Amino acid sequence: MTDSTTRNSQDDGERTYRCVCGESLLIDAHTSVTCDGCGRKFSANILNEAVADTVSIRAIESPDFAPTVLNDETADLDETAPQRGDMIGHFRVVNILGRGGMGAVYRALDESLQRYVALKVIRRPGDVGDDTVHVQRLLQEARAQARVNHPNVVHIYYVSRDEQSPFLAMELVGGTPLSTRMREGHLKFEQVIRIAIQVASALQQSAKFDIVHGDIKPSNILCADDKNVKLSDFGLARRLSECGMDDSPVMGTPNYLSPEVAAGKPLSIQSDMYSLGVTLFEMTFGRLPYSSSGQLHVLERLRAHREDPVEFPETWPTNLPTGWRDVLERLLEKDPANRFASYDELLEALEQLRPVALPHAGRVVRGLAWLVDLMMLSAALQIVFVPLQIPTVQKFPIVRLILGLASPSVPFLAGLIYAKLGTSAGKKLFQIRVADRHGLRLKQSTLFARSVAQLSPIWIIATQRFFEAIGLADIGSLLLIGVAMAMFVDIGLALLHRRSRSLHDVVFRTRVVLDV
Known part of the structure; x- marks a missing residue:
């Protein structure tokens, strides 16, 4: 999950590094430091090398710190929601990062390993009898995501089986969701193709473990840094071999749902490909493939996926390779059989479009x-x-x-x-x-x-x-x-x-x- 607060300090670059012994060390950009608790020495550039995200902005540690809200839905948190300093298992809540339909995500400190994590707390339904379903959903997400050991997938650290307070702890990604990045400004084609390759590679690894994600969209793709993204939120993931074998409803996000899933048919890797195609189209042109889908009723949005033609620009932009249109058209095919047969085939097509910086010939x-x-x-x-x-x-x-x-x-x-x-x-x-x-x-x-x-x-x-x-x-x-x-x-x-x-x-x- 994301931790944008660790990247937006206004405090003259003053940060603290959480040592493995539990001490908080004040570090600047030029001076090395020795931990008073255990005597370990850390270089000045330790913050740049902290791949475990055990880094915090000093402002976060201050008593008057106001949590940064990444999602407007966090405004209506109930009084029973975890507060700053509360303990959930062996995790201490620091601040809220975001809120979704299934629960909220918090930045928390793992008191055992002394590192920060993203803590996803599942929202308790009004009907207590539905608790078991929610816990099963949590476990499903954790197990699906934990199976996929890939650099472009958010890692799962811990999952609670407590039905009274179900939660999971996962890797804290030091960036923002792709959806936020897209709202901030236009993405260059070099960025789009790089993200496409990374997400497709993550989905390829997932498919090897018999997993289809089921909810590919910009908000579930986290920007770890300027060059790397991580796929998150496997809450709607399904076993590929079991798709279509049960009567449980298939859920998803209307703007990114594939035509076959919108028609009630089983998920497949081609369903994820379609959702990825919608995401890539939106990244490329700043809008959805069906221009009016954002203003339509949910049923109309689903109908658009099933029936409406993809609305490409009348004149193809000169800053985009012509082959990019071919890839998008194939990803957005109405019939899954006309999409890429495998992620190997998709990745091959994407790699052929990866921009190459070569020196000019004299x-x-x-x-x-x-x-x-x-x-x-x-x-x-x-x-x-x-x-x-x-x-x-x-x-x-x-x-x-x-x-x-x-x-x-x-x-x-x-x-x-x-x-x-x-x-x-x-x-x-x-x-x-x-x-x-x-x-x-x-x-x-x-x-x-x-x-x-x-x-x-x-x-x-x-x-x-x-x-x-x-x-x-x-x-x-x-x-x-x-x-x-x-x-x-x-x-x-x-x-x-x-x-x-x-x-x-x-x-x-x-x-x-x-x-x-």
Whole structure:
């Protein structure tokens, strides 16, 4: 669970570190400290290395500290709710972190291990007879979540079996829910794809333990830091092998519920994929896939998932890879069978879209690679016309016509091979490649179209031979002049641009990078 209060201190950076012996040590950013209780020495950067979240802001320890409310629902806590300083088992309550439909989450101190944890206390229902169901729900969440040992899943430390005060203690994540992060501002695609990979990896591990989460949404994804997230709240998790074998109702959050679950069908890993797709869509565009679903009645929201088409932007944003739309469309398919068959397949698709920061190739390297390609194709074009050097063949004009008509096939075939392989001989030799703005490999169609501009000198020669063969040499000469002028502009821009981007790089939104 989250602990945003430990990241928002206004107290000039003064913090305390809870030693394993129980002493609270005042630490600043520059001075090491020795514990008076046990004599242990701690470096000044211990706060940055405290992976167990045993760190607290000094303000939290002050008597007049006011708890930070992360959820508006905490405003109507009842008088029986745990208060600051109360003991729940061997955990001492520090402050409330949030409140949901099944209970509240508190920041608490584990008096046994002297570390802070997130304490989830299950809300007691009005009907005492329902207590057993709630305790079973708690145990279900704890067992499901504890089975999944993964860096992107919140760890469970302890679970109480006391039916009078059921609770569980879990890892205290030093950040905020993804839902809060999304409200704070736009997420870059690099962040979206990184979170997507981490959550999919966590769900993949869950599936290996026969668990389907059942409630994937931004508020159940916790931002541990700027680069890592953790999946939490397995309260609606089900055994994958048992889905559809009992009559218990399947619950979830309407805005993120898959069409099949909304129709009363069993959960599956594809159900979690759909919910993840809705979450990723919202992270990408700042809204749900169905623009009006947030204002609709619950039943209408469920109907939207089952029937309404996904509302993608009319013009695809240039800051997003085109392949991202394909991934979202597949995740949001109405029919589970049309989604990814496994998390392995999903992760493979996501990894292919992970932006890669590669250094730009310099002018000299690009120029040499280009010259190698031109010389090889020029030699191939000359080989095509070798038969015309044979005196016997020169007696047959039809041969000259056929060879002239066939000459454009040389750069055409070279472009097809380049598009298929994703590289050329020159680029392979100098270890460079063409990428989009995210460092990703281009589609074959884009590579082929780009090769026409890149191999323009060969196209000029081949086209001239073509028009000469059909008796239109004058038209060929005019085209030759036009293409030559465009080629010089292309080369000139590459020489002048600070990142050596040519005209065809600008047109196709590509860049040449070192293939390292």
